[in-house]
Amino acid sequence: MRIATLRERICYTLGAERLGNSFKLHRPSLMMSAIGRLRRVPLEKLRISAYNVRTKVDEEKVLQLMESIANIGLQQPLVVMPSKEVPGADDGVIGRRRLEAIRRLREGRPGALEKWFSSGVPCLVRDFTPREAIMASLVENLQRGDLRPEEVGEAVNRLQVEYGMSLEDVVAQVKVEMGYIKRALEMYYELTKHGLTPSRPGRPPKRGRRGEVPAVAAKLASRLEEQLATAGVDERRAELAKKLLIKETGERGLSGKAVELVVRGAVERVRRGEDPVRAVRELVERISSEKYKTRVITLPAKFFDLIAALAVEKRVSFDRMLEEVVRAGLKAMGIEL
Missing domain, CATH: 1.20.930 (Transcription Elongation Factor S-II; Chain A)
Known part of the structure; x- marks a missing residue:
């Protein structure tokens, strides 16, 4: 299988197609007000932008990505903008999960951090306006398809309230169905009514942090x-x-x-x-x-079939029936819970 060159991956990030030995931009957007400057930025100078719409990342996926980067390096540069809060720093607009994975290399794979990033992290530096940064981050993450609905809702709400965009304008630029955007907004509003909002940029939160709703x-x-x-x-x-x-x-x-x-x-x-x-x-x-915990277990198929049949007979869920069977088994062994 042919592996894309770094130049090809950068051009893909910017929305270009290959034409012989050159590249032609084919999806201009708010991201394209300037191509950007490719340079290496010291890891300690990189922060998560407040305009990055991904408010939470999956720790397991971050660790998997860390291993991948440790083995083959970074396959796509981060997209950042100069920080207005911290002089000399850059804020990550696109690529939060990649940045979190690189940060994990410090403790998990320090040798790989030195190998791949001794001179800094490859970044495309863009002069976004705040509205352009939110829109660029939203479009990129929607294309990846793994944003939570409340994250989409929060981003769209910010574009409406802070930057005066109509819902129709947002839909036209992100290229998704109006119904999906409306449902995302409804979920975000439902959470905020109870004082619950998506977590903001920083270290990925642990499961079950108070105040957050998965x-x-x-x-x-x-x-x-x-x-x-x-x-x-x-x-x-x-x-x-x-x-x-x-x-x-x-x-x-x-x-x-x-x-x-x-x-x-x-x-x-x-x-x-x-x-x-x-x-x-x-x-x-x-x-x-x-304090329930989740574990993946492997049992003979006949055990599952029997428990499933009992659950149907007693009109309870499979999990509830399994819990009752385990409790009965422990009690028969003389173990009281």
């Missing part, structure tokens, strides 16, 4: 409202249950998996005639106190 948890809360409505719960009680779940998730720092357990348990209890708000409150309390 993307999957926010989706599950909306799913809870839908399932409650299907189960015949009136609209007001279903909405209260959803808001309570979002609030408790942020305040207690629940993981996405813990929220999934609450949603499943709440729906099961509602189907048995219990109040949804009370069910959510009690389940959150129980799951928080028991």
Whole structure:
């Protein structure tokens, strides 16, 4: 397989196509007010821009990228802008995950840091305006397809409130459907109503940090409202249950998996005639106190089939049935929890 040259990767970042031995720009945007200056910037001079729309990165993916960079180097330069807050520093607008991975090399692979970045980190330095920086970061990360909806919503809200862009203008420039942008804004507004917002630039947060709501948890809360409505719960009680779940998730720092357990348990209890708000409150309390953890386990297929059949028979979730089986097994061994 042919590996692209550094020049080709830089031109791809800027939106160019190869024509023989030259390159032609084919997707001009706000990023293209100037091509930018390619230079190496000392790692200690690089910061995360406040205009970078990625507010949270997955630590596992950062470590995987760190290993890749340690082995083959940086395949695409960062895109930065001169810092207005710290003279002599540069703020990363595009490439936050790459920058976090390079930072991890200090402790994880110091030899690789010296090998690849002894003279600095390859960067394209651009003279963005704040609005251009947000838009460039948003477009780049939407193309990668791994932004959380609330991150998209926050970025679009900033473009509207701080820089006077209409929703139609934003949609036209980012090239995504209006419906997706509206749903992202709704999720962002829902979180901010409860004082919960995406984390800002810095070291990737640990799972379950208080005040933050994982993307999957926010989706599950909306799913809870839908399932409650299907189960015949009136609209007001279903909405209260959803808001309570979002609030408790942020305040207690629940993981996405813990929220999934609450949603499943709440729906099961509602189907048995219990109040949804009370069910959510009690389940959150129980799951928080028991400190659930997530592990990937391998068991014989017949075990899973049996537990799945029991779950259907008892009308509970697979996870709940597995928990009951484990508890019963431990009790039979004389171990009380």
